[in-house]
Amino acid sequence: MSDKPIKRTVFILSDGTGITAETFSHSVLSQFESVEFKQVRVPFIDSHEKVDDAIRRINEAASREDGLPIAFTTLVNSELSARVKTANAMFMDLFAGFVEPLEQNLGVKSTHSIGKSHKGGTSVEYRNRIDAINYSLSHDDGQFVKDLAKADVILIGVSRCGKTPTSLYLAMQYGVKAANFPLIPEDFERGSLPSTLHSFRHRLFGLTIQPDRLAEVRHERRPNSKYASIEQCRYEVMEAERLMRMESIPSLSTTTKSIEEISTTVLQEINLERQMVY
Amino acid sequence: MSDKPIKRTVFILSDGTGITAETFSHSVLSQFESVEFKQVRVPFIDSHEKVDDAIRRINEAASREDGLPIAFTTLVNSELSARVKTANAMFMDLFAGFVEPLEQNLGVKSTHSIGKSHKGGTSVEYRNRIDAINYSLSHDDGQFVKDLAKADVILIGVSRCGKTPTSLYLAMQYGVKAANFPLIPEDFERGSLPSTLHSFRHRLFGLTIQPDRLAEVRHERRPNSKYASIEQCRYEVMEAERLMRMESIPSLSTTTKSIEEISTTVLQEINLERQMVY
Numbered sequence: 001m002s003d004k005p006i007k008r009t010v011f012i013l014s015d016g017t018g019i020t021a022e023t024f025s026h027s028v029l030s031q032f033e034s035v036e037f038k039q040v041r042v043p044f045i046d047s048h049e050k051v052d053d054a055i056r057r058i059n060e061a062a063s064r065e066d067g068l069p070i071a072f073t074t075l076v077n078s079e080l081s082a083r084v085k086t087a088n089a090m091f092m093d094l095f096a097g098f099v100e101p102l103e104q105n106l107g108v109k110s111t112h113s114i115g116k117s118h119k120g121g122t123s124v125e126y127r128n129r130i131d132a133i134n135y136s137l138s139h140d141d142g143q144f145v146k147d148l149a150k151a152d153v154i155l156i157g158v159s160r161c162g163k164t165p166t167s168l169y170l171a172m173q174y175g176v177k178a179a180n181f182p183l184i185p186e187d188f189e190r191g192s193l194p195s196t197l198h199s200f201r202h203r204l205f206g207l208t209i210q211p212d213r214l215a216e217v218r219h220e221r222r223p224n225s226k227y228a229s230i231e232q233c234r235y236e237v238m239e240a241e242r243l244m245r246m247e248s249i250p251s252l253s254t255t256t257k258s259i260e261e262i263s264t265t266v267l268q269e270i271n272l273e274r275q276m277v278y
Numbered sequence: 279m280s281d282k283p284i285k286r287t288v289f290i291l292s293d294g295t296g297i298t299a300e301t302f303s304h305s306v307l308s309q310f311e312s313v314e315f316k317q318v319r320v321p322f323i324d325s326h327e328k329v330d331d332a333i334r335r336i337n338e339a340a341s342r343e344d345g346l347p348i349a350f351t352t353l354v355n356s357e358l359s360a361r362v363k364t365a366n367a368m369f370m371d372l373f374a375g376f377v378e379p380l381e382q383n384l385g386v387k388s389t390h391s392i393g394k395s396h397k398g399g400t401s402v403e404y405r406n407r408i409d410a411i412n413y414s415l416s417h418d419d420g421q422f423v424k425d426l427a428k429a430d431v432i433l434i435g436v437s438r439c440g441k442t443p444t445s446l447y448l449a450m451q452y453g454v455k456a457a458n459f460p461l462i463p464e465d466f467e468r469g470s471l472p473s474t475l476h477s478f479r480h481r482l483f484g485l486t487i488q489p490d491r492l493a494e495v496r497h498e499r500r501p502n503s504k505y506a507s508i509e510q511c512r513y514e515v516m517e518a519e520r521l522m523r524m525e526s527i528p529s530l531s532t533t534t535k536s537i538e539e540i541s542t543t544v545l546q547e548i549n550l551e552r553q554m555v556y
Contacts, residue, residue: 006384006385006386008384016539017538017539017541017542018542019301019451019538019542020301020302020304020305023297023298023301023302024298024301024302024372026298027298027352027372028373028376028377028380029380031354031377031388031389032380032384032386032388032389033389034386035384035386041542043542043546044542044543067383067384068383070380070383074305076309090379090380090383092376092379092380094302094305095306097375098306098370099306099309101368101370102306102307102310102348102368102370105345105346105348105368106284106286106310106313106345107284108284108310108312108313110309110310111309111310111311126536129443129537130443133442133443133446134442137418137442140415164411164412164415165408165411165450168411168446168450169450172443172446172447172450172537173297258404259407259450260295260297261294261295263295264295264296264297264319264321264322265322268321
């Protein structure tokens with residue numbers, strides 16, 4: 001083998017947004033770390049013209065590059081699906097192998113309709129989702145304590161430990177009303193949870209973080225402040241973790257975790273059985 | 279066929295978060311509208327104990343229900359994957375059919391490592407993503423005009439047309455710095471874009487909405503207000519659309535669209551070639 005790095009253009013071909021295929025391809029391709037992938041998403045392919053345009057782009061890439069392009073497809077329409085496969089690529093059809101066995105198992109035919117996977121503007125699920133996003137936004141960082149009783153979960157932890165992105169993700173992807181509340185030096189001096197939270201203890205989840213990572217994050221925000229000093233970070237993290245232990249609040253370190261991993265753990269621990277809403 | 283509705287329990291089995299499999303299953307199962315699916319996500323399956331626990335849960339469901347449970351799996355470890363398949367379910371292995379052909383096409387072996395698909399706490403991608411979320415939060419609803427030059431896109435439109443959720447989604451899933459800016463009656467009286475936006479015209483994208491839908495949404499927020507009246511909504515939408523046409527700003531109606539569909543269109547129109555960051 002030569003030392004030349006392997007490169008491939010990856011096409012995501014969909015009659016909807018292509019987000020399913022994108023998520024999937026991402027997961028599969030991340031298992032080939034030595035290869036450099038250039039991803040091109042071609043969404044909303046719902047006509048012969050758009051298929052032909054996609055074919056042209058694929059063939060261009062094929063003639064320009066060494067290896068065969070890879071194409072992940074989720075085209076429900078079988079005619080368009082067959083047509084696009086005349087392009088010069090390696091096709092990974094995400095539906096082909098799955099829909100038919102499911103039809104047999106379930107004893108019903110699939111509807112072969114596109115764009116069903118996202119719940120649009122007027123469905124109940126969609127409204128709940130938007131409500132949850134608005135809720136999480138207005139209950140970010142303890143700024144609004146009214147309606148805390150409506151929270152599905154309340155994330156607590158020191159400033160900059162990852163509460164805000166996690167709250168927003170939970171709302172966005174799962175329609176979960178996620179409030180978040182900072183633990184601050186005052187709480188540590190008093191040695192107890194903010195009184196506002198006492199009646200919601202069963203809905204609390206703690207996020208924590210390694211002090212050196214916290215110092216890095218805070219430093220970006222307020223360089224050379226006491227707030228960002230490693231001493232302050234060590235103190236706050238130690239005290240916050242102590243409070244969580246004392247109050248038996250389930251918790252997780254966010255240091256090396258993605259928002260998805262943190263959110264998944266929160267849902268599990270709080271026993272929130274939620275499905276993605278989109 | 280009897281009139282009894284078809285029901286199935288669907289297991290999502292993963293050694294990571296299971297979000298890939300969940301997205302995928304959602305997309306495939308939405309093509310069987312007449313079936314009632316109950317989805318159970320079992321994430322972080324990384325040991326024999328956890329496999330056995332999953333098997334127990336599947337077999338319980340199988341013995342309790344009429345039809346065979348369906349299990350979508352993304353277990354990279356082949357031993358754990360084989361073991362879980364001894365459970366009493368119909369298995370849909372999302373990796374099996376794809377990784378091997380890819381290995382042949384690329385001429386390299388997959389790393390068979392788990393949890394690679396999410397970029398965790400310390401990667402560059404992850405930091406960009408968190409930066410984008412913070413950016414979009416602080417540039418929500420025109421509240422902060424500093425640093426607008428750093429925006430990848432600035433969404434404009436009347437109050438409650440979907441700017442905030444779209445901005446947050448673009449930041450969360452694509453690391454896109456998405457500001458948003460309301461168009462308000464003052465702008466319509468003056469008949470021009472807010473002056474702050476003039477120098478960023480090439481980065482503007484307009485969201486619009488049907489007046490009756492807008493009235494509904496506003497009514498939930500401020501019942502019986504002038505703000506929520508159908509006359510006011512009609513006026514604002516008409517004027518906003520006129521401004522967008524006048525200034526040749528690309529736009530989209532959000533009325534029946536999901537956040538994913540809106541975001542995908544924005545990325546296309548603004549020619550932002552972005553990959554999912556998680």
